[in-house]
Amino acid sequence: MKQIIIYLYAILLGVSFVGCVEDTGNYDYEDPAVVAPTIKSGIEENYSVLVLEDLVIDPAIEGDESLYDYVWYAYPGTITSSTPSDTLSVTKKLDYTVSLEPGTYQLVFKVTDKTNGTSAFYKSKLVVASFFSEGYYVLKYENGYTDVDFVDRNGLVNANVLKAINGESLPGKPIRATYEYNQYSYYVYDAEGNRTRKNLQPAYMVCTDDDLGIYEGTSMKQLKRWNDAFLEVPAIKKPQGVWANTSGFMLMNNNAVHFEYIGGGGGGEFGYAYPNEGIKLNSIVAVGSSSCLCYDDNAGEFVGYYVQKHFAIKNAIESASPLTLKPVGEVYFTNCDLIYMGVQPYSSTSNGGTYAIVKDRATGVASLWIINVSIMQNYYAMYDNGYRGRTIPESFDVVNGKVFAIQGYGVLSTPPAYSGVIYYSKGDNVVHYYNPSNQTEKKNVVTIPADEEIVHLAHSSDPSTVTPVDEFSILSNKGGNWVLRVYHREGSTPDINPTVVKSYTGTGLAKNFIYRNSGTRITY
Numbered sequence: 001m002k003q004i005i006i007y008l009y010a011i012l013l014g015v016s017f018v019g020c021v022e023d024t025g026n027y028d029y030e031d032p033a034v035v036a037p038t039i040k041s042g043i044e045e046n047y048s049v050l051v052l053e054d055l056v057i058d059p060a061i062e063g064d065e066s067l068y069d070y071v072w073y074a075y076p077g078t079i080t081s082s083t084p085s086d087t088l089s090v091t092k093k094l095d096y097t098v099s100l101e102p103g104t105y106q107l108v109f110k111v112t113d114k115t116n117g118t119s120a121f122y123k124s125k126l127v128v129a130s131f132f133s134e135g136y137y138v139l140k141y142e143n144g145y146t147d148v149d150f151v152d153r154n155g156l157v158n159a160n161v162l163k164a165i166n167g168e169s170l171p172g173k174p175i176r177a178t179y180e181y182n183q184y185s186y187y188v189y190d191a192e193g194n195r196t197r198k199n200l201q202p203a204y205m206v207c208t209d210d211d212l213g214i215y216e217g218t219s220m221k222q223l224k225r226w227n228d229a230f231l232e233v234p235a236i237k238k239p240q241g242v243w244a245n246t247s248g249f250m251l252m253n254n255n256a257v258h259f260e261y262i263g264g265g266g267g268g269e270f271g272y273a274y275p276n277e278g279i280k281l282n283s284i285v286a287v288g289s290s291s292c293l294c295y296d297d298n299a300g301e302f303v304g305y306y307v308q309k310h311f312a313i314k315n316a317i318e319s320a321s322p323l324t325l326k327p328v329g330e331v332y333f334t335n336c337d338l339i340y341m342g343v344q345p346y347s348s349t350s351n352g353g354t355y356a357i358v359k360d361r362a363t364g365v366a367s368l369w370i371i372n373v374s375i376m377q378n379y380y381a382m383y384d385n386g387y388r389g390r391t392i393p394e395s396f397d398v399v400n401g402k403v404f405a406i407q408g409y410g411v412l413s414t415p416p417a418y419s420g421v422i423y424y425s426k427g428d429n430v431v432h433y434y435n436p437s438n439q440t441e442k443k444n445v446v447t448i449p450a451d452e453e454i455v456h457l458a459h460s461s462d463p464s465t466v467t468p469v470d471e472f473s474i475l476s477n478k479g480g481n482w483v484l485r486v487y488h489r490e491g492s493t494p495d496i497n498p499t500v501v502k503s504y505t506g507t508g509l510a511k512n513f514i515y516r517n518s519g520t521r522i523t524y
Contacts, residue, residue, distance in 0.1 A: 036120040037111040038062035047107065048127045049098050051218055057094040059122070061111060065092060073108040074100055074126060102130045102218055130218040132204075136515050138475070139177045139206065140482060142508030145169035146208045148177070149506040151484065157506050162206070162213065166222040172210025174511040175283075179204045179217060180244035184260075186223055186268030200262070205249060207242040212251070214268070224268065230258070231269045245287040247307070252294075255281050259307045261290060274305055279312060284341045286354040286371070293341070293354060293371065300335040300361060302371075333389070335361045339399055342406040344420045345461070355406050355422060355436075357392065359399060366392040366399045368436050370417055390418065396441050398434035402427035403454050407494055408461030408470075421494040423472075425454040431474065433494055446496050452476040452483060456512040459489075469517050472496050475510050482510035 042059035049055050061068060072088040085108075088096045094109075107126040112119040136151040147160040147169040163169045184203035187195050202217025214224040227233055240252040248261030249270070256273035260266075281303070282295035291306040296314070304313035336358040344353045354371040367389035392399060401424030408420075418436040423445070425431050431446040431454065448454070456475040462468065472487045486502040489495065 036118040037068055037113050039109065039111060039120055039122050043109060043122050043124060046125045046127075048129070050129050050131045051098050051100070051102060052131050053098050055094060055096045055098055055126075057109075059092065059109060061092065067114055068092075069112045069114060071110045071112075072096070073110065075106040075108065076103060077106065098128060100128045102128050102133065104128075130202075132218065132220055132516075134516055136473075136484060136504070136513050137177060137179070137204070138482060138484060138506060138513045139174045139511045140506070140508035141173050141511065145171060146174040146206065147508070148206065149482075149508070151504050155502065155504070157504055159506060161220055162215070162222075165220050166215075170206055170208050170211045170213045172208035175207045175209055175239060176241040176243070176512070177204065177206045177514055178242050178244040178249065179514055179516065180246070180249065181217065183244070183246065183248050183262050184214075184217075184268060185262060185266075197267075203249070203268075205242045205244070207239050207251065209239060210237075212239060212242065229268075229270055231266065231271055234258075234273065240281070240283055241285065243285055243287045243292060245289060245292070247290040250285070250287060250292045250305075252281060252283070252285070255279070257281070257292065257294070257305045259305075261307050275311055279303055282338050284338060286341050286343050286356075295338040295341065297338070300337065300358075301333060302356075333358065333360065333367075337361060339366065340401065340404045340422065340424075342404060342422075344406045345408050353420070355420065357398065357422075365394075366396075368392055368418075390436055390439075392434070392436075393439065396434060397426065397432060397443070398422060398424055398441065400426055403457055405457035405459055407433075408459045423457050423459065423494075425457065427453065429454060429476070431457065431496070435494065442495070446472075446474065446487065446498055448474060448476055448483075448485065449478070452478040455510055458513070458515060460515050460517070462517070471501075471515070473513070473515065475513050477509050480507065480509065482506050482508060484510075484513065 038061070040060040040062050043057055047055065070092045071090055072094045073085040074088055075085045086100060088094060105126040105128065107124040109122045110119055131152065132150065134153045138149040138151065140147060140149060147162045150158045150161045152158060160169065179202070181202045182200045184201045185197060185199045186201070187197055189195055203223070204215045204217050204220065206213045206215070212226045212229050213222060214229060215222055226237065234253050236254045238254040240255070242249060242251045248259060251258045251260070251270050253273070256276045258270040258273055260268065260270045278298060279296045280298040282297050284295060286293040290308070291304060294303050294305065295301070296303045301314070306313060339357040339359055341354060341356040344355065356369045356371060357366060358369065359366040369389050403425040405423045406420050407423070421433045421435045423431055423433045429448045429450055429452050430444055432441060432443045433445055434441050454474055454476045458473045460469050460471045460473065463470070470489060472489060474485045474487070476483050482505065484504045485500050487496050487499070488501055490497050
């Protein structure tokens, strides 16, 4: 395992210095049977590799190989064209550590006769995927630092990848990590100081109680830290978490919201803090496409933030069709404690129906709400489907939950009301669920060993992929180590088959995890 991480680290150090060899060759496809060299064998029609893997191809050339010049090119797309290419090698044998961005390329091998200038070509299809495009990112705390253990697609636990790849972990205790596959843009600089903008890139962000790390989502190379992640670094550093949405990222610091979004046109920095006078923001957040739904613990009610409107959205509630585009001016509740809020994911985006449980401070009555977060772009804090909250029976234990997960829905953008169950654990070793559709609870759905404490739950579901995603995962801590177990559901029911399908372990105390599947853009 150590060899794998050392290998990744060494390669990534080298990738930064790889440039394109100047190409002055002849691109006219001449008849190889008449004057050009002959490529006999050794090259396949299709190649599939991971970023940072070694791609080795050793073709056989007819004749005296010392009489020829060799070049390997990679063109983005499915055909060779005038699109700028990467020169991978100028030797006959290609021995290349893949640093191309994930995607499909035309791999071209060109052989030129030094004596007469004629050339032969061979084209192959090259598909490049990221080593980090599929697996589990376990966020953990160990020896005073935060790092990430990555469980790859082969089930190998690659420990401390932040330190292995970048030379250092993040100081402080972990709060939250998040990922978006194509909504981060930033600038890179060459040796002469020339600036190039990288658009629509993947990014993985880690927030601790002392720092923020922004990493390139393909290679996990560090792009920014706290001191260069803002247009203006906040005077008070008190990180409270970071969240991805479908148009960028949101960070909470010192009880204030900062947005970094793709439409901002900047260099990947978070903007200025949004006003928060009299508001105390809860650390539980639900995100929309370009907004976030937060909770004001002072007033005990929802508060929304929209990236293009620099104020908090409160007491603006739409209860009819959202197409009417007007608030009804009605406060549904206030003076409540937030127990849980989570987004039900569905295919093609992470923004689904938001489930929230609140408890009235005066009466002690708990209720469940379904909220359309995306309506905040019309400046409403919430959009209610007319249910106006569902009272949770006083005997139900979900109100005592400490760790929650909402059932993933799948492919519909507008799931039926109350279609998802809420899985929860009370901070022990047992998982239960609350089913709001029929107002029932099921206890002891899954039980893990008594000496473990559950710290994170997730149901990952997307039936629209070639290989459907449907996994229920439990992350727990045990004596300074973490354990991740993966289960399957019982058919289409919310029940979990107690048989462990996959299990992984690592050192350190886990905070939570992110699951990525290469067949879907959803990040769980």
